[in-house]
Each structure stands twice: as C-alpha cells, then as structure tokens.
Amino acid sequence: MTPLTPAQMTTSTPAAGNHAHPYRHSVPTLAAIGFLAYYVVVMCHEVLGHGVAFRMLGAHHFVLTSTSIDSSDMLAAFAPGRLGYRFINAAGSLSTILLGILLYPLLILAMRKRANITLRIFLWLVVAVGIFHGFCYIIYSGLAGVGDWKEVIAFWPHQTLLRVLEIVFGTLICTGVVRFFAALFSTFPESLTRLALVPYAAATFIFCLAGLRIPNGRYLMLISVLPASLMGQAILLFVAPVARRLRKESAPEEVVPISPTALFFAALFIVIIFLTAPGVHFMMP
Numbered sequence: 024m025t026p027l028t029p030a031q032m033t034t035s036t037p038a039a040g041n042h043a044h045p046y047r048h049s050v051p052t053l054a055a056i057g058f059l060a061y062y063v064v065v066m067c068h069e070v071l072g073h074g075v076a077f078r079m080l081g082a083h084h085f086v087l088t089s090t091s092i093d094s095s096d097m098l099a100a101f102a103p104g105r106l107g108y109r110f111i112n113a114a115g116s117l118s119t120i121l122l123g124i125l126l127y128p129l130l131i132l133a134m135r136k137r138a139n140i141t142l143r144i145f146l147w148l149v150v151a152v153g154i155f156h157g158f159c160y161i162i163y164s165g166l167a168g169v170g171d172w173k174e175v176i177a178f179w180p181h182q183t184l185l186r187v188l189e190i191v192f193g194t195l196i197c198t199g200v201v202r203f204f205a206a207l208f209s210t211f212p213e214s215l216t217r218l219a220l221v222p223y224a225a226a227t228f229i230f231c232l233a234g235l236r237i238p239n240g241r242y243l244m245l246i247s248v249l250p251a252s253l254m255g256q257a258i259l260l261f262v263a264p265v266a267r268r269l270r271k272e273s274a275p276e277e278v279v280p281i282s283p284t285a286l287f288f289a290a291l292f293i294v295i296i297f298l299t300a301p302g303v304h305f306m307m308p
Contacts, residue, residue, distance in 0.1 A: 103178075113175050122149070
C-alpha cells in the first residue's frame with residue numbers, strides 16, 4: 024500500500040476536515056441576523072412594552088428614538104411613584120420576556136424540522152436574548168441605581184435591600200436562562216464562539232453608533248445604550264462554553280451561508296435605526 028503524502032492526509036483525515044469546518048461560517052450573515060434579532064428585542068421592549076403601556080394609560084403623543092420611547096402628554100398616571108408609572112417602566116422588560124415565551128414553540132419547531140440554519144440561529148437569538156434581556160434589566164437597575172426597575176421600586180422603603188434583591192433575583196434567573204438555552208445552542212455547528220460573538224459585537228456596535236445621534240447622546244450612551252447592549256445580550260458571552268459542556272453528540276456538519284435576505288433586511292433596518300435615532304414624533308388616536 025502506498026503511504027499517504029502529508030497533503031493527502033490533510034484532505035482525507037476526518038479530524039482535519041472537522042477542524043477546518045468552523046471557519047466557513049459567513050460572518051456578514053451572522054452580523055446581520057445578530058443586529059436584526061437585537062433590533063426586534065429592543066423595539067419590542069420600547070414599542071410593545073413601554074409604548075403600549077403609555078397608550079393604555081391614555082397617552083397620544085410619542086417620541087421614538089433608536090433605543091427609547093416617551094410621551095409628551097402630561098397625565099397624572101405618568102408621575103413618578105404612581106402605579107401607572109411603575110407599570111410603564113416594568114412593561115419593557117415584561118414584553119421581551121413574553122416575546123421569548125411566545126416564540127419559543129416556533130424555535131423548537133424549527134429545531135426539530137431542521138429548518139434553514141440561518142433561521143434557526145435568528146430565532147434562537149430573538150427568544151434567548153429577549154428573555155435574558157428582560158431579566159438582565161433588573162440586575163442593571165440594582166447595580167447602577169438607574170433604569171426601568173429603579174422607577175418600579177421608587178419611593179418604596181428599604182431601597183438598598185430592594186436593589187440587592189434585584190441583583191440576586193436577576194442573577195439567579197439569568198444564570199438559569201443561560202443554561203436552559205445553552206442546551207439548544209449546543210445543537211448548532213462549530214464554531215459556537217463565532218456564532219455567539221459575531222452577533223453580539225455587530226448589534227452592540229451598530230446600536231452604539233446609532234445612539235450617538237440621540238440628543239444628549241453621550242450621556243445616554245453611558246447610562247442606557249451601552250449598558251443595554253453589553254449586558255442585555257450578555258447571554259452570548261457565556262453560552263458557547265456552557266453549550267460545549269452540555270453537547271451530547273458531535274457537532275453537526277452545517278455552515279451558515281451568505282444570506283442575501285438577511286443582508287438586505289439588515290441594511291434596511293440599519294438605515295431606519297439611524298434615521299429614527301434622533302427621535303421621531305408621532306401621534307396615535
């Protein structure tokens with residue numbers, strides 16, 4: 024038998040092929056779906072969360088930026104400390120958690136049917152980041168003393184204790200969320216690190232860049248945009264190593280291809296987010 028040359032061994036050895044496999048994923052596609060997924064989560068938080076709560080309490084005039092929504096109506100229910108104001112602030116986080124719960128069956132169906140891998144990763148991102156984002160907001164308010172959940176507990180006694188409880192509760196839930204969704208993430212092909220970090224970096228970069236166009240953008244960048252992007256998606260920093268430990272079988276031989284559809288919609292909504300970043304005023308009947 025003629026011995027294999029080093030070149031033949033490189034191309035024919037399974038280990039070598041598997042080692043090369045992780046580096047064929049399309050980075051532009053991962054960046055596109057990462058941004059789109061986070062955009063869905065943020066708009067759900069702002070529009071379907073805070074915005075709908077404002078409207079339920081009687082608001083008609085709104086201003087929407089790339090990362091916030093507010094109302095110019097001066098209603099008694101909007102006064103800090105009132106039940107309505109607490110509801111408005113809590114609604115953002117609750118809406119993304121609900122979004123994740125409602126879309127979870129669709130994610131499971133897509134995973135079982137072995138749907139297009141780009142679609143599966145996008146759904147995973149929306150569901151997992153949506154739920155994590157909702158609970159992570161509680162941690163951030165407890166740590167920094169700003170944000171939605173600061174207003175939820177405003178004027179209640181024992182503020183220090185309440186903030187500690189926010190941190191402990193949010194951390195425990197977020198830890199469970201990471202482990203829960205890592206099991207699904209483990210079914211994706213290698214490199215899991217690339218599948219997690221490219222969407223994380225892309226969404227963070229685009230949202231922070233758009234945030235600079237918000238009036239008083241540098242201040243809001245420090246207390247809102249940057250923490251929301253870095254912490255709200257932090258499940259993507261932890262999920263890959265946890266997923267590898269939970270993996271029960273070898274990584275599937277799949278590659279995330281170039282997706283013209285994902286790239287088109289990402290480009291479209293990048294334009295939208297930059298146009299709306301300074302604030303769009305609108306009225307609802």
